[in-house]
Each structure stands twice: as structure tokens, then as C-alpha cells.
Amino acid sequence: MEKKHTARPYWIALLLLAAAMLLSILVGSVPISFAAFTEALRSGTETTAGTILFSLRLPRTILIAMTGAALAGSGTAYQGLFRNPLADPYLIGVASGAGLGAVAAMSLRWPYTTLGLMAVPLAAFASGLLTVAVVYALAKVGRAVPASNLILAGVAVSSFATALTSFLMLRSSGELRRALAWLLGGATMSGWQPVLALLPYWVVGLGILLTLGHALNVLQFGDEQAQQLGLPVTRVRRLIIVAASLTTAAAVSFAGIIGFVGLIIPHILRLLTGPDYRRLLPLSLVGGAVLLLAADVLARVLLAPQELPVGIVTALAGAPFFLWVLRRSRQANFWS
């Protein structure tokens, strides 16, 4: 009776991911030809191409892919949690809040070791969690969280966090200035260290999120109905917030504040495959990775040899998209 869940969307998504990763590895200030790529795969880091490939390009590609997946995954979860198509870790201020935590940690001590690097997402997680709590409390009217309130509270809290972040960076000198480029959304830290430091947070956060599809489906019917259907609503909500904020923190810590990926991907996927979160969540991870990889390639190619922060590219594409979603949700009033 039910439309069969086919595996096709997953295959398409993974194929796109493979293509995007390959593109991301080959394109750059020193383009690597496909022949050199296969050669480097065989010979390892002995050739120049091999060195560029394995110690620069590949970790960056993987960091970007992980970041995109984390942004889209947490965006999907926030949209489901707030039952609001405009929720996105950037728009509701969690990204900026997490960013503040990350910068605060870096300004205490610039992390040189992998272990030191691992403290950054932890600080980002703590302040991201605090941010989402503040935004939620500000936006809440009775038991509902109206879209406009959520965005307004997000903007206000986000501005506040960004101001504090700027203040921290102005006060400090030297290394922290590197964080400025970071804040604009560019994976300026290179090598495998950030990838390793990020991995545990990313795995735990997204691992939890991936199990929440069914619970998110039930939550779409509102807290009251969800509870009447047997869902322990308070506990589930808390779990979603923690997992999504952990994921956002993971995304923000080493790639900076990148907007709109968490808005665009779940929205497009919902149009393509329907509202079932059991499918939306895994697909959004892959979709987010693909989108951010593509944006990153653009950022490297557009003004080559100069590199644009990838956050600029996603904002240029995402802001118009945001307006389109806003218009659409007004017209159809499809969320309330």
C-alpha cells in the first residue's frame, strides 16, 4: 500500500558525493590532472602531486564534506524540532553562538596539538547549547515557536555573539587574526589534525541524529499529539537539541560560520522526497556535503589564484533562497 522506499535516492546522492569529492581534490591553485591523480594514488606522497593530494587537498576535501554534512544534518533536525522551514543553525544563531565558544577557546590558548584542537569543538558545543536555549526562550509564545520570532531572536542573539567574537579577536594579537578568515567561513587550518579533532564530535552528533527520524516524524504533529501517540516528548526534544548543537559545533569549529547550507539542503530534499525524516536525515548529510564541496570549489575557482571564503559563496546563493522559502511559506502557509 505504502509507496516503497527505494534505494535510488541514496545511490544518486552517493554518486554526486563521489563526483564532488573528486572535483574538490583535483581543482585548486595547482590543478591536478586525472592522470597525476591516479599516479599519486599509486605512489603515495613521493611525488609533488602526491604530497599536495594527501597532505593538503584530501584533508581539506574531507573537512569540507564533514562540515557540509554536519550543517545540513543539524539544519534538518532544527527544522523538524521547531517545525519551522526557516530554522537553520546559522539563522537561529546557534552557529554564531558556537563560533563565539570556539574563538573564546582559541583566544585562551591557540591550539597547536590535536588534543588542544579537540577542546575547540567542546567549547563551541557548550556555547552553542546555551545559544539555542536563549533563542528558544526568547522566541517562545506559550507552547508555540512562531517562525518570525525564531528568526528575530536568532538574529538578535547572533549579532550579540558575533560582537563578542569580534571583540575577542580585536583584543588579541598574532595567531588569532587567522581566526578572522576562519570566521568568514574558510577552511584555513590545513592538514589532518582538524579532521581528527573533529571526528569524535561529528560521529557522536550525527550518529544520534540519524536515529531520530521516526521521533521527528511524530513531533511534526505537535507536542500534544506526539505525547498522545506515546512519544516521551520532553526527553526527545532535549536529545535532538543536544545532538544538533553538537553537530553544529563540530561544523563551526574548524570551518567557520557558514550559512544557509542547513536551510537549503533539507528544503530541497523535502520537495524531492517528501517529509519523512527517516529519509531526510541521511540524505541531507550527503546533500550538505555535496553542496559545500561545490561551493568550496567555486570559492577557489572564481577569483583564482585568490581564494574566497566559502561562507561568502553559500551566502550569495543562500540568501536569495531564504527569501524564496519565506515567500513560499507565506503563500502556502504550509507550516502552521
Place this chain on the structure above:
Amino acid sequence: MLEVHDLSAAYSGKHVLKDLNFSLQAGEMLAVIGPNGAGKSTLVRVLSGILTPQSGQVLFNGKDLVRLTPVERAHLIAVVPQARSIPPAYTAWQVVMLGRTPYLNWFGQTSAQDDELVHLAMERTSTLDLALRLVGELSGGELQRVLLARALVQTTPVLLLDEPTTHLDLQYQISLLKQVQDLIHRPAGWALANGHGAPGALVVLHDLNLVARFADRVLLLVQGQLRALGTVSEVLQPGLLSEAFGIALDVVQNPIGPHPLVVAR
């Protein structure tokens, strides 16, 4: 089956329900009536565990419902909500399947038995041909029947319906209540699935003539207090109703049917 003892409930300190005592039997339709603000919807919210009572008890076969977890409660009580807050992009089948939530694991994995129950419930509520339609495209009457089917697959001994006929056209009001009545009085096939026998239904209704036609017993709430409880002819009295609703009402013999008619004077 369901017993309510000295139940009181309040929103932010303000009493909404005061010292209610009544019971709901298996196989009966108990209509809850009363003017706006009498506490009818609050009663549904308390019975379904959304609002914790201030004092008193709600017992199911002697078990205190307040102390149960949401899952345990959802095994006993299913609610048919008003059709407003339903996310439009799910299919009717998906919506009905969510009624199986209390029996599913964390991942929402469904079995062939779940499919069978959903099929049966949709057949019973004449919604099977809507199964693949998006609920946002359904008419109010169709959607309300889908929500009834969702409550049915919860296979609970108690059904709560909160003004299920509001916003419905007349023919849908009647067909919906007929279906509920049919389920309660002739639960064939259904009782087998839940092991509880015929369910009992508590229905909040506005239209007193629907009450006269379908209810087995009637509970009249006024300002959070039980004003009258009894059969249709006991509660639908001109004096009682006029006082409760603050308007002169008459109850007259229906010239073409067995049920009395309530009319404004």
C-alpha cells in the same frame, strides 16, 4: 473501565475542572457537553496525560493513569484531535501508521502486522482509497476520518474525541459519529486486535442534536463542574440546558425520528 475520582485541574492557578466524578464503560459513547470555557477540552487534555491534574485520580481498571509513561498511556488511550494541526505533506497512510507509534521501536520500524492493522482501520473508516494522498489535499471530513483511523490502530480500550465534528459539513458530522458508534457497538474484528473488547468513547460535542442522536450517556459540564450526568433523556432537559447555556432552550419530540430535538425558544 475508566474511572475519574474527585478530579481537579488548573491552568496557572486558575481552576478549570473541579471535583469531577464519573466513569466511562466499555462499549458506550459518553458525550461531554457544556458552554465554551466549561473545561471540555481541558478534560480531554487531562485524561490523555497532557495536563497533570491538580488533585484526584484517573483510573483505568484500577491503574493510576497519571503515573504511567507516555507509551504506557498511549496503549490505553487514543485521541482524535481537531483536524487543524496536521502537517500537510505526509500521506494518509503515513499519518495512520503513526498511530502504531506506541508499539514501534525507536527507529519506527513497522511490521506486516502493523500494515495489516492500518489497512483494516482505513477500510473501516472508508479512507483506504485516500491512502496515498497527501493529507493537506484532503477535505475536512476525509482528514477527520483519517485521524479516527490513526486512533483506531492504537488499539486502545479508550477513545477520546475532541470536537471531532467542528468544521465539518453536516453529512460528514453524521457519518463520522456513525462510524464511531458502529465501532463501539459492533467492534467485530477490532476487538480481536486489541484484546480489550469493545472500546469506550468520550466525545466532546457542541451540537446537542448530534448528542441526542448518538450518545449513550451525556455529561454536562458548567464552569468546570459536573452539572448533570445520565442518559440522553435525563440530561437533555429544557431547564438544565437553558441554565447551562444561558439561553432559553426547548427539547421537543422529533416528529420523524426517535431522538428528541433541542431547539432555541
